[in-house]
Amino acid sequence: MTAFHNVVIVGGGGAGLRAAIAIAETNPRLSVAIVSKVYPMRSHTVSAEGGAAAVAGGDDSLDEHAYDTVSGSDWLSDQDAVEAFVAEAPRELLRLEHWGCPWSRGPDGRIAVRAFGGMKKKRTWFAADKTGFHLLHTLFQTSLSYQDIARYDEWFATTLLVDDGRVCGVVAIELATGRVETILASAVIVCTGGCGRVYPFTTNANIKTGDGMALAYQAGAPLKDMEFVQYHPTGLPFTGILITEATRAEGGWLLNKDGYRYLQDYDLGKPSPEPVMRSMELGPRDRLSQAFVHELEKGRTVDTPNGPIVYLDLRHLGADLIDTKLPFVRELCSKYQNIDPVRELIPVRPVVHYMMGGIHTDIHGATPLEGLYAAGEVACVSINGANRLGSNSLPELLVFGARAGRAAAEYVTSTGSGPISAVLAKGRAEEGRLERELARHVDGAERIADIRAEMQETMENGAGIYRDEDSLGKAADKLRELRDRFGKASIDDHSRTFNTDLVAALELSCMLDVAESIVACALRRDESRGAHQRTDFPARDDREFLAHSMIHREPDGTGRVSYLPVTITRWPPGERVYGR
Amino acid sequence: MTTAPRLYRKPISTFWWLRRRSYFVFVLRELSSVFVAWFVVYLLFLVTAVSSGTAEYERFLNWSAGPWVLALNAITLVFVLLHAVTWFNLAPRAIVVRVRSWRVPPVLILALHYLLWGLLSAIVLWVVLR
Amino acid sequence: MVDRITLQVARYRPDQETEPVLQSYEVPLRKEWAVLDGLNYIKDQLDGTLSYRWSCRMGICGSCGMTINGEPQLSCATFLTDYAPGPVRVEPLRNFPVIRDLVVEIDDFMRKLTKVKPWLIREEDEPLEDGEYLQTPSEMDDYRKYSMCINCMLCYSACPVYALDPEFIGPAAIALAQRYNLDSRDEGAEDRRDVLASAEGVWACTFVGECSTACPKGVDPAGAIQRYKLTAATRSLKDFLLPWRAR
Numbered sequence: 001m002t003a004f005h006n007v008v009i010v011g012g013g014g015a016g017l018r019a020a021i022a023i024a025e026t027n028p029r030l031s032v033a034i035v036s037k038v039y040p041m042r043s044h045t046v047s048a049e050g051g052a053a054a055v056a057g058g059d060d061s062l063d064e065h066a067y068d069t070v071s072g073s074d075w076l077s078d079q080d081a082v083e084a085f086v087a088e089a090p091r092e093l094l095r096l097e098h099w100g101c102p103w104s105r106g107p108d109g110r111i112a113v114r115a116f117g118g119m120k121k122k123r124t125w126f127a128a129d130k131t132g133f134h135l136l137h138t139l140f141q142t143s144l145s146y147q148d149i150a151r152y153d154e155w156f157a158t159t160l161l162v163d164d165g166r167v168c169g170v171v172a173i174e175l176a177t178g179r180v181e182t183i184l185a186s187a188v189i190v191c192t193g194g195c196g197r198v199y200p201f202t203t204n205a206n207i208k209t210g211d212g213m214a215l216a217y218q219a220g221a222p223l224k225d226m227e228f229v230q231y232h233p234t235g236l237p238f239t240g241i242l243i244t245e246a247t248r249a250e251g252g253w254l255l256n257k258d259g260y261r262y263l264q265d266y267d268l269g270k271p272s273p274e275p276v277m278r279s280m281e282l283g284p285r286d287r288l289s290q291a292f293v294h295e296l297e298k299g300r301t302v303d304t305p306n307g308p309i310v311y312l313d314l315r316h317l318g319a320d321l322i323d324t325k326l327p328f329v330r331e332l333c334s335k336y337q338n339i340d341p342v343r344e345l346i347p348v349r350p351v352v353h354y355m356m357g358g359i360h361t362d363i364h365g366a367t368p369l370e371g372l373y374a375a376g377e378v379a380c381v382s383i384n385g386a387n388r389l390g391s392n393s394l395p396e397l398l399v400f401g402a403r404a405g406r407a408a409a410e411y412v413t414s415t416g417s418g419p420i421s422a423v424l425a426k427g428r429a430e431e432g433r434l435e436r437e438l439a440r441h442v443d444g445a446e447r448i449a450d451i452r453a454e455m456q457e458t459m460e461n462g463a464g465i466y467r468d469e470d471s472l473g474k475a476a477d478k479l480r481e482l483r484d485r486f487g488k489a490s491i492d493d494h495s496r497t498f499n500t501d502l503v504a505a506l507e508l509s510c511m512l513d514v515a516e517s518i519v520a521c522a523l524r525r526d527e528s529r530g531a532h533q534r535t536d537f538p539a540r541d542d543r544e545f546l547a548h549s550m551i552h553r554e555p556d557g558t559g560r561v562s563y564l565p566v567t568i569t570r571w572p573p574g575e576r577v578y579g580r
Numbered sequence: 581m582t583t584a585p586r587l588y589r590k591p592i593s594t595f596w597w598l599r600r601r602s603y604f605v606f607v608l609r610e611l612s613s614v615f616v617a618w619f620v621v622y623l624l625f626l627v628t629a630v631s632s633g634t635a636e637y638e639r640f641l642n643w644s645a646g647p648w649v650l651a652l653n654a655i656t657l658v659f660v661l662l663h664a665v666t667w668f669n670l671a672p673r674a675i676v677v678r679v680r681s682w683r684v685p686p687v688l689i690l691a692l693h694y695l696l697w698g699l700l701s702a703i704v705l706w707v708v709l710r
Numbered sequence: 711m712v713d714r715i716t717l718q719v720a721r722y723r724p725d726q727e728t729e730p731v732l733q734s735y736e737v738p739l740r741k742e743w744a745v746l747d748g749l750n751y752i753k754d755q756l757d758g759t760l761s762y763r764w765s766c767r768m769g770i771c772g773s774c775g776m777t778i779n780g781e782p783q784l785s786c787a788t789f790l791t792d793y794a795p796g797p798v799r800v801e802p803l804r805n806f807p808v809i810r811d812l813v814v815e816i817d818d819f820m821r822k823l824t825k826v827k828p829w830l831i832r833e834e835d836e837p838l839e840d841g842e843y844l845q846t847p848s849e850m851d852d853y854r855k856y857s858m859c860i861n862c863m864l865c866y867s868a869c870p871v872y873a874l875d876p877e878f879i880g881p882a883a884i885a886l887a888q889r890y891n892l893d894s895r896d897e898g899a900e901d902r903r904d905v906l907a908s909a910e911g912v913w914a915c916t917f918v919g920e921c922s923t924a925c926p927k928g929v930d931p932a933g934a935i936q937r938y939k940l941t942a943a944t945r946s947l948k949d950f951l952l953p954w955r956a957r
Contacts (some may be wrong), residue, residue: 038763039816041861042771097842100830100893102850102857109844133770134857141828141886153820176809177585205765238742306742332768334785335744380937449754492758497724498583498810501758586724587807587815592873603870606918631871669915674936681848 002424005033005150006412008170008185010157010212012036014132014397015045015376015404017139018192022405024146030409033150035157037171037207037503040418041138044205045397046195049244049328051124052394054089056113060121062086069392070122070571072118072284073356073385074540075531076225076548078567081363085392085399092398093125101138102127114325115249118284118389118578120277129244129328132264135394138325145166152183157211159430160188160219161423162370167219167371168423171430175503178496180434182427183499184420187371187408190216190359191401194377195514197507198354200456201307203235203242212378214510215362216359217517221369222550224380226514227522227532228356230388231465233288235351237306239336243329243348245390247279247314247341250325252352254288255345256300262310266291269579273316279579286387286531287578289350293465310394311345318342350351350465352391356531357521360550360564365404371411375404382548385566386530438502442476442490448504451486454512455479459515461551463522472523479516486512520559521549545554608659609666615659622653668693715739715790716797717748718817719760722808730808732799733757739790745778745800746785749812762812769926774863776812779803782867782924803867805876819863825905826887831898841875849894856889856934858927865921865931869912878914879905881921881931891941899941907942915939 007023009016012034023032034040055065065086070077097103103111103125116124127134143149157172161182169184192212196204217223225569233254234243248254251274256262261271261280268287269279276282292310295301301308314322314329319342323331333341358380365373365381376397383396462475486508493501527541528534549561554560593599597607621695629640671693672686714736722730735756746764753760763773767786774785779799790798806814812919836843865881871879887906890896906912915935922932 005950038765038773039820039861040764042765042773044766044771046771046860047768048768091838094838094842098830098835098838098896100890101841102854102893105845105847105850107847109846111842111848130770133860137857137859143831144824145827145829176815205767205771207765239767328770336768447754447758449758453754493808494760495723495725495759498761498813500753500761504758586811587809588722588724588729589807590730590804596870596873600920602920602923603918606870606916610916670919670936673930673933674940676933676937678848678852681846683851 002182002184002427004031004184006030006185007032007187007189007408009034009133010036010170010190010215011043011191011193011236011376011378012038012151013191013193013376014038014045014136014139014394015401016040016189017136017143018398018401019191019375019405019408020149021139021143021146021190022402023409024149026406027409027413030412031150031261032148033152033183033185034335035152035170037154037156037175037211039153040143040151041137042207043136044208045132045136047203047205047242047392048394049242050136050246050249051114051116051126051131051391052089052093052135053116053124053389053391054093054268054395055086055123056090056111056125060105060123061156062106064120065089065123067571068278069383070385070388071574071576072387072389073383074576075542075546075571075573076228076385076529077383078363078381079569080567081383081569083569084363085396087384088399089395092395092402096135096138096398098139099142102134103175104128111258114246115275115277115282116389116391117248117288118278118281119282119391124249124391126246129246129326131394144153154261156506157215158434158506159495160215161426162219162369163423163426167368167369168320168420169427170317170394171427171434173434176501178438180431182424182431184423186412186415187373187410189365189373189375189404190378191374191376192378194353194355194358195511196352198456198511198515198518199229199459200239200453201235201349202352202458203232203240204352209507209511210355210514211507211510212374214371214513215359216367216372217513217553218375219369219372220553221367221372222360223357223517224360224548224550225357225382225386225521226517226551227353227463227525227549228386228530229463229518230285230354230356230531231350232353233285233292233350233550234312234348235353236332236337237304237309237347237349240351241332241336242353243312243332243346244326245285247326247329249275250321251275252281253313254281254348255313255425256295257302257310260300260302262295262300263291266294267286267579269480284387284389284576285353287577289465290533292350297482302347307349309347309349312348313345314341315343315345324390336566340496354388356380356382356386356388361404363403364407365400366407366411373404373408375474380548395524414550438494438496438499440490441494442488445490446509447490448489448491448501448508451482451489452508453502454509455482455511456516459518463519466533466535467522468534469523472519476519476523479512479519483512483516517551517559520561521551524561525549533577546573612659612663616663618652618656619660642669650653664697668697712795713739715748715794717745717752718797718799719749719752719812720801721760722756722802723759723810725741730801734797737790739794740790743790744786745783745790745793745798746774747786747788748798749785749800751876758952761952770860772860775803775862775864775867777804777867782864783867784862784864784926786925803863805867805869805873806863817862818876819861819882822883823861823886825881826879827871827898827902828886828890830890830893830896832895834895841939843895845894852894853889853892854897855924855928856885856892857932859885859889859929860925860927864924864926867918868924870918871916875910875914877910879911881935882929884912884938885929885931885934888938892936906938907946912942914937
């Protein structure tokens with residue numbers, strides 16, 4: 001079975017929808033299809049809470065947003081990309097407003113902005129504390145007005161078809177029926193998001209299994225900066241549910257077991273009653289998460305049945321502010337933690353939240369593999385470098401989603417498509433492989449869930465907030481063993497109809513690819529920078545490592561790591577200073 | 581090749597409205613319209629009787645005093661009250677009024693309904709007792 | 711101390727069953743566990759063949775709507791301890807065709823969502839250079855509630871009209887249409903009128919109100935529908951009395 005579209009977009013979240021709309025607007029004659037393993041409104045963009053940053057005028061400037069982003073990234077971001085990003089972010093957010101996004105307003109009806117971590121000025125636009133939800137639903141509903149955008153809802157793309165060094169489509173399973181189809185395309189844009197589920201404690205939804213990263217990696221595109229995994233400092237202890245940085249932007253405090261604002265001990269400034277930009281609780285996420293680990297080592301965190309925690313104190317903000325600016329936080333704390341943040345302390349701990357690394361792209365969203373584009377969290381342009389600032393991710397979806405869409409559209413109109421017989425043969429080969437996977441019965445085989453749990457534990461122990469050669473080496477060995485065991489595992493469910501067991505197996509395969517590349521890149525980077533902290537190499541080494549790690553898949557399945565220098569335009573590497 | 585999956589559609593029971601208290605109350609509310617209609621018909625009988633002269637009117641009153649009609653009207657009164665109260669309670673959900681940027685509180689809309697009802701009832705009572 | 715609870719889960723495999731059957735599983739009863747955690751335990755440890763949808767586990771994505779002990783609920787937002795000592799009956803969302811186990815087909819809703827034109831409609835788009843369309847916080851209050859819909863469809867599951875008349879546009883779709891009708895930046899109320907003011911639109915609703923009771927996000931679709939009935943009726947009256955205005 002075969003279908004053809006000019007552009008296929010894998011993933012229907014913020015980046016994917018924005019890319020589709022960009023194509024529908026710039027070139028309505030092109031046929032665009034979104035292939036997503038979930039209905040678009042379920043995409044993980046929906047859980048983002050805090051806001052989206054863009055210079056809104058006043059005394060702010062593009063240069064300042066760029067500098068905050070570059071310094072926040074510990075100088076690993078490509079500055080040409082950052083400059084383009086900060087310049088386009090305001091227009092993108094305004095375009096969203098024109099499409100109906102309910103940005104929170106000041107009394108005069110103008111869009112309100114708030115402070116956010118690592119930002120010197122107030123430039124974070126927000127829609128109460130459900131920014132991602134409103135952004136996604138606005139984008140999805142707007143996409144419905146373009147009748148030419150085709151959708152393959154609940155289709156799982158299992159492989160990218162490459163012929164003669166050029167991407168020409170995907171093979172995907174329709175989950176409802178088990179039907180496997182080859183979808184030919186002249187260009188493919190991967191917008192599948194991050195891979196938080198590679199770790200055991202994460203803010204990420206169940207669907208975030210790094211599918212697109214693995215797809216691209218298997219097809220021959222390099223992954224970049226995979227060792228940079230962001231831990232968000234404030235997640236709830238059992239569920240990992242995100243408690244947005246906006247709580248700290250509005251004035252929340254982080255307290256250890258003695259009720260002490262411990263961040264002052266970690267070169268993040270001095271405590272003051274009101275929040276100070278780029279200081280204390282408004283420092284960058286990597287530094288705050290690292291501070292937690294130090295507090296844990298000093299025995300100043302609180303022990304709970306769900307692990308060690310610290311407290312987020314919002315009591316001094318008052319019920320009015322919480323109900324206007326942070327209502328969802330109040331709801332989440334009440335429902336999942338049985339506490340009322342107006343009167344009680346919120347237990348929090350760092351949890352994996354965002355993947356700075358991803359598929360290597362240029363500033364237009366193009367990967368080195370012809371016909372393959374990527375945008376959003378799955379991509380690494382890189383604007384986030386070694387550490388992402390909060391509220392930069394949502395505008396990233398829009399800016400680079402639009403760029404990738406336009407670039408793919410231009411590519412498609414200027415090049416024809418190649419001969420399809422070779423591609424169809426590859427498609428049929430993949431279809432056959434999936435059939436065999438589905439039918440495989442192995443007696444006494446291991447469960448997918450057990451291998452997955454072991455992988456997650458391995459990653460948390462070996463490649464957590466702090467790593468060293470020993471922990472990473474052990475993790476690499478363990479992952480190899482798990483890959484072997486996965487090859488001999490089998491699924492319980494052999495039905496064709498909505499087989500989520502098969503999906504879990506496919507996702508685990510992707511996660512193992514991603515985990516292996518995280519560990520391989522982390523092992524090679526002998527320095528500490530941003531979110532990658534090596535206890536055996538505690539200093540930043542700009543001489544050797546002012547470069548992106550690139551990992552390519554070798555024919556034998558192992559990864560080859562190389563380096564690509566960072567693009568510096570206007571801000572030579574400096575000291576990352578917060579709180580002073 | 582795979583065929584489309586066989587979807588399962590659960591049949592709806594004829595007594596679906598007995599399954600939940602809220603559904604049952606809803607059906608009673610809807611049923612109350614029948615009794616409201618009876619009251620209208622009864623009112624027409626009354627008006628016809630009054631305009632047909634004293635004898636006709638006496639006959640009507642005797643008929644109304646009979647046990648069946650009395651019982652029917654008693655039940656009808658209960659249902660009419662249910663009808664009014666449930667509809668009044670729902671009215672603020674449909675009538676959302678803003679004066680400049682201030683939203684009229686729902687309880688005020690509700691109060692105005694009861695007030696108007698009381699007022700009209702008072703007027704009718706006065707006319708009848710004169 | 712009771713530390714286990716039984717889940718009776720509806721199983722439907724089209725190639726094996728003609729209608730759903732309940733299968734019992736015993737899962738740990740932990741105080742932080744939502745019903746979803748119980749289902750995950752079943753799938754991971756006991757029976758990998760159980761199929762259900764879930765994603766965010768924090769009540770914002772709308773994937774995990776199911777019928778739990780007869781009530782439409784998000785399985786990530788209801789807790790096992792609320793049902794102790796059990797058993798807890800977990801069935802697919804009512805009023806939708808069942809594809810498999812706890813997975814229902816929602817294509818009908820997706821079609822209806824598109825029909826009500828849930829996007830901002832304006833005569834003319836102002837250029838971005840002119841900045842944002844102004845909207846005061848109180849103007850935003852007008853439609854804020856209706857914008858909170860996560861498309862979980864618990865409201866369709868609770869609605870007896872939708873059960874008896876599947877052509878009914880339904881609570882969420884109408885609430886989303888109202889979200890735009892009442893948005894001060896929107897000018898598309900006329901474009902949505904045909905679909906909303908039809909027999910299968912608001913006029914099919916008899917204000918049972920169960921949709922608003924079931925809604926986990928406080929959207930109040932029942933209120934949205936009744937308000938539109940008033941709007942549509944007043945509009946029709948105006949058109950009738952002042953026909954020249956309609957043009």
